[in-house]
Amino acid sequence: MIAAVICCLPGESIMREGWRVLALFVWMAACSPASPVPDEAGRGVATAGVETQTVSGVCPQKRNTPRAPSALYQRANPLQATAENRQQGETLYQRTAKPFACKTCHGERGNGLGDPDFESTPAARNFTCAATLQPLPDGQLFWIIQNGSPGTSMPAHPNLSATEIWQLVLYIRSFAGN
Numbered sequence: 001m002i003a004a005v006i007c008c009l010p011g012e013s014i015m016r017e018g019w020r021v022l023a024l025f026v027w028m029a030a031c032s033p034a035s036p037v038p039d040e041a042g043r044g045v046a047t048a049g050v051e052t053q054t055v056s057g058v059c060p061q062k063r064n065t066p067r068a069p070s071a072l073y074q075r076a077n078p079l080q081a082t083a084e085n086r087q088q089g090e091t092l093y094q095r096t097a098k099p100f101a102c103k104t105c106h107g108e109r110g111n112g113l114g115d116p117d118f119e120s121t122p123a124a125r126n127f128t129c130a131a132t133l134q135p136l137p138d139g140q141l142f143w144i145i146q147n148g149s150p151g152t153s154m155p156a157h158p159n160l161s162a163t164e165i166w167q168l169v170l171y172i173r174s175f176a177g178n
Contacts, residue, residue, distance in 0.1 A: 057112030059129035063122070066150065068143030075139035079166045088164070089171025097168070098159055105153060110175030120153035127175035134176065141169045 067073060079085050093102040093110075105114040105124040112126035127133055145165050148156035157165070 057107075057126035057129070058123055059126055060131035061112075061122070061126055061129065063125075063132075063149075064151070065140075065144060068140045072139040072143050074137055075142070077138040077142075077166050077169050079163070079170060081170050085167050086170050086174060089167035089169070092160070092164055092168050093171050097157060097164075099155055099157070102168070102172075110172065118153075122152060124153070127172050130176040130178075133173065134178070138166075138169050138173075141172065142166065145169070 093106075094108065095101050103114060105118050105120060106127060107113040107124070110127035112124045112128075114124055118124070125132070142162075142165050144154060145157050145160070145168055148154050160168070
């Protein structure tokens with residue numbers, strides 16, 4: 001099945017010259033029992049061991065990112081998941097992290113579908129995919145944000161403080177319902 005929804009700006013019509021498409025949603029699903037089915041949040045629910053493409057990007061994602069040093073790998077986030085810490089993480093993610101805001105690659109909704117002009121192989125991490133994100137310890141996420149991920153487009157963020165990185169980890173985990 002293929003479905004498309006096209007929305008225009010108020011007062012514009014598809015028949016008028018100059019109309020702009022604001023949203024295009026295409027969902028393709030095969031007619032088999034193994035097909036992914038979107039859950040209530042619009043994320044794909046994958047069949048075990050199957051990588052699927054959904055409106056939220058690829059889920060689950062296979063990666064070969066180097067493991068953080070042992071002392072950091074299993075470290076739990078020392079910050080409490082307060083509204084203030086998550087808000088600070090959101091501000092960093094959406095606007096202020098340097099060299100550029102996380103949303104550029106990972107998308108405003110954390111789904112791995114960022115700026116359409118951004119190209120990456122492998123694709124940016126889909127933070128809405130619980131099957132990908134939940135097994136990653138906080139310390140591993142911290143280490144990747146701080147040091148980048150070799151063989152991907154993920155840059156290092158050496159100018160972020162430890163507190164800012166932990167706030168980002170809190171916010172990133174919220175995309176997968178954590």
